[in-house]
Amino acid sequence: MNKGVHSFALLVASATFFLIIAGALVTSHDAGLATPDWPLSNGQVFPKMVGNLFWEHGHRLVATSVGLLTIGLVIYLFLAEKRRWVRRLGLFALFAVIAQGLLGGLTVKLMLPLAVSSAHATLAQLFFCTTVSLAVFTSRGWIESRAVIEEKGTVAVRYLCVIALATIFLQLILGATLRHATTWDLPPDRDLLFAHIAGATAVTVVLGMVVLTVFRRHREESFLTRPAALALGLLGIQILLGVAAYVARLASPDDPQPLNPMVGITVAHVACGALVFATTILLTLRAFRILRSCQASLNLARSQAA
Amino acid sequence: MFTEQTRVWLVVTVVLSLLALASACGKKEETATDTGGAATGKTYTAKGNEGSVTGSISFNGAPPAPKKIDTSADPVCGQRNPNLATEDTVVTNGKLANAFVYIKDGTLADGTKIGEYTFAVPGEAAALDQNGCHYRPHVMGLMTNQKVRITNSDPTQHNIHPTPKNNPEWNQTQPNGAPPIEKTFARAEVLIPVKCNQHPWMKAYIGVLKHPFYGVSAEDGTYTIKGVPAGTYTVAAWREGGATGTEKTMSVTVPVSGSGTADFAFGEAATATGRPGLEMMPALEFPMAGRH
Numbered sequence: 001m002n003k004g005v006h007s008f009a010l011l012v013a014s015a016t017f018f019l020i021i022a023g024a025l026v027t028s029h030d031a032g033l034a035t036p037d038w039p040l041s042n043g044q045v046f047p048k049m050v051g052n053l054f055w056e057h058g059h060r061l062v063a064t065s066v067g068l069l070t071i072g073l074v075i076y077l078f079l080a081e082k083r084r085w086v087r088r089l090g091l092f093a094l095f096a097v098i099a100q101g102l103l104g105g106l107t108v109k110l111m112l113p114l115a116v117s118s119a120h121a122t123l124a125q126l127f128f129c130t131t132v133s134l135a136v137f138t139s140r141g142w143i144e145s146r147a148v149i150e151e152k153g154t155v156a157v158r159y160l161c162v163i164a165l166a167t168i169f170l171q172l173i174l175g176a177t178l179r180h181a182t183t184w185d186l187p188p189d190r191d192l193l194f195a196h197i198a199g200a201t202a203v204t205v206v207l208g209m210v211v212l213t214v215f216r217r218h219r220e221e222s223f224l225t226r227p228a229a230l231a232l233g234l235l236g237i238q239i240l241l242g243v244a245a246y247v248a249r250l251a252s253p254d255d256p257q258p259l260n261p262m263v264g265i266t267v268a269h270v271a272c273g274a275l276v277f278a279t280t281i282l283l284t285l286r287a288f289r290i291l292r293s294c295q296a297s298l299n300l301a302r303s304q305a306a
Numbered sequence: 307m308f309t310e311q312t313r314v315w316l317v318v319t320v321v322l323s324l325l326a327l328a329s330a331c332g333k334k335e336e337t338a339t340d341t342g343g344a345a346t347g348k349t350y351t352a353k354g355n356e357g358s359v360t361g362s363i364s365f366n367g368a369p370p371a372p373k374k375i376d377t378s379a380d381p382v383c384g385q386r387n388p389n390l391a392t393e394d395t396v397v398t399n400g401k402l403a404n405a406f407v408y409i410k411d412g413t414l415a416d417g418t419k420i421g422e423y424t425f426a427v428p429g430e431a432a433a434l435d436q437n438g439c440h441y442r443p444h445v446m447g448l449m450t451n452q453k454v455r456i457t458n459s460d461p462t463q464h465n466i467h468p469t470p471k472n473n474p475e476w477n478q479t480q481p482n483g484a485p486p487i488e489k490t491f492a493r494a495e496v497l498i499p500v501k502c503n504q505h506p507w508m509k510a511y512i513g514v515l516k517h518p519f520y521g522v523s524a525e526d527g528t529y530t531i532k533g534v535p536a537g538t539y540t541v542a543a544w545r546e547g548g549a550t551g552t553e554k555t556m557s558v559t560v561p562v563s564g565s566g567t568a569d570f571a572f573g574e575a576a577t578a579t580g581r582p583g584l585e586m587m588p589a590l591e592f593p594m595a596g597r598h
Contacts, residue, residue, distance in 0.1 A: 029506065030503065030506050031503060031506075032503070033465070033467055033477050033503040034465065034503045034504045035465065035479060036465060036477040036478060036479055037479075042463070042479050042481070048463070050379065050380040050381075050382070050462065050463070050504070051379050051380040051462075051463075051504035051505050052379070052503055052504050052505070052506060053463075053504055054379065111475055111477060184506075186549050187549070253548075255373075256373050256375045256391075256392045256507045257375065257376070257505075257506040257507040258506060259376075
């Protein structure tokens with residue numbers, strides 16, 4: 001294990017989380033078109049950061065920093081990481097961050113079409129997922145040898161985790177679409193809102209089942225129970241933030257401009273959603289790391305004996 | 307250092323990135339050439355016996371108090387206009403300003419529909435200024451293909467961003483001291499919201515019509531639409547609020563060289579319904595013929 005690589009991967013994942021917050025601030029302030037050009041802002045690298053240009057250009061600066069950090073991480077991986085698949089994942093992260101930057105440019109050039117804006121917000125979560133995975137794969141907890149645990153029960157925890165991950169990702173897409181469908185001065189789209197509420201219910205049920213199963217089957221395994229408990233706690237906060245965001249958004253069309261309570265709550269909702277996603281990724285990867293089906297364990301033992 | 311497969315992926319990534327960049331940079335602002343049918347009819351020639359539509363806009367009930375705008379994001383705005391407040395409902399003595407009143411439809415005295423005519427587009431551009439970090443005027447009218455001349459009188463930068471449904475959308479920065487921007491809208495549309503994405507409280511509305519028969523209520527709620535041919539018309543009054551605003555209509559007869567009156571009322575009843583009001587209201591007054 002290379003401690004430096006892991007620390008750098010953690011730095012990139014943390015910076016990406018900060019970037020998601022910066023992006024959410026742009027949406028909540030309706031600042032996406034504060035400048036009509038891209039990649040420069042009003043033809044300048046460092047324009048006067050007044051009004052909503054502060055949020056839009058600030059987002060671009062943070063995004064540029066994350067892009068540079070990702071390039072640094074990829075170089076670091078190719079120099080110090082022996083596992084080829086981890087290096088490839090690093091390359092995928094680089095590809096994703098470049099595509100994300102271009103999508104961001106398209107949102108400005110095409111004046112925020114819903115499909116492009118939603119794709120930009122969704123790819124942000126996928127990129128975050130990749131950087132979190134890189135941080136997990138380079139961590140000591142992943143690399144050091146661990147006893148393999150046989151899965152008991154009809155449905156494997158690993159597959160439940162994958163279902164939860166997919167459900168959360170779909171919910172993130174719905175949330176991104178809902179946020180970008182209308183601006184602060186219009187009421188939220190009703191159909192999308194109902195879909196997002198239904199998605200929240202589905203995430204609660206699926207993630208609840210995952211956490212319950214982890215605690216019932218692997219109570220002693222803190223490697224799994226810690227992220228499971230954290231995911232559940234974050235989900236609870238996320239639901240409360242969702243209700244608060246709904247109330248704040250309902251009131252916002254009467255405001256002369258996006259005001260801090262609405263901005264703060266909606267941005268916190270986006271950030272917490274990303275954290276729920278990241279924690280579930282951690283749980284899923286760890287489950288795949290230490291859990292095996294009975295048959296797989298048998299095959300492993302046979303191959304080792306051979 | 308790289309395997310062949312990795313190199314292929316790298317090349318694909320770079321090519322896709324360049325393609326996307328080229329498509330983004332190559333997109334030019336759409337230019338509307340469709341006249342929306344404005345130039346297909348017979349041209350109206352003034353006969354000298356045209357009349358007018360006049361009236362006033364009332365507001366029933368207690369109007370919402372204007373909200374003070376927090377301009378701290380751009381200190382120049384606070385210095386320039388320390389009392390900046392919302393302008394969506396400006397009521398003085400029960401009269402509503404900034405209502406857009408226009409002839410929506412109707413028939414001239416000779417039986418032809420007003421929509422069958424085309425009208426000369428004024429050569430003079432309509433003015434829209436950014437002054438004190440708000441748009442002046444707040445509501446205005448234009449004819450299709452008439453120029454709107456946008457100026458920035460503020461010592462700060464703005465961007466002008468109309469969000470029409472029937473015309474091409476555009477977004478342009480106007481730094482302080484920059485020359486005026488002149489634009490036209492080719493298709494009729496009531497009304498086009500205009501915003502400034504740098505200062506999100508800044509809003510204006512532009513009504514674009516194929517004819518020149520429109521007006522905006524002044525602070526005392528009154529308006530006048532001049533040069534209207536004799537006939538019977540559906541006159542509409544629109545005020546902002548909600549997603550699309552609220553519109554009311556009424557039938558008005560304009561006699562030869564006379565004046566028709568259309569008084570509208572907004573407020574509690576309109577707000578209570580919460581939908582664009584398209585209900586017909588009886589004309590309140592039919593003025594005398596022959597009045598000049």
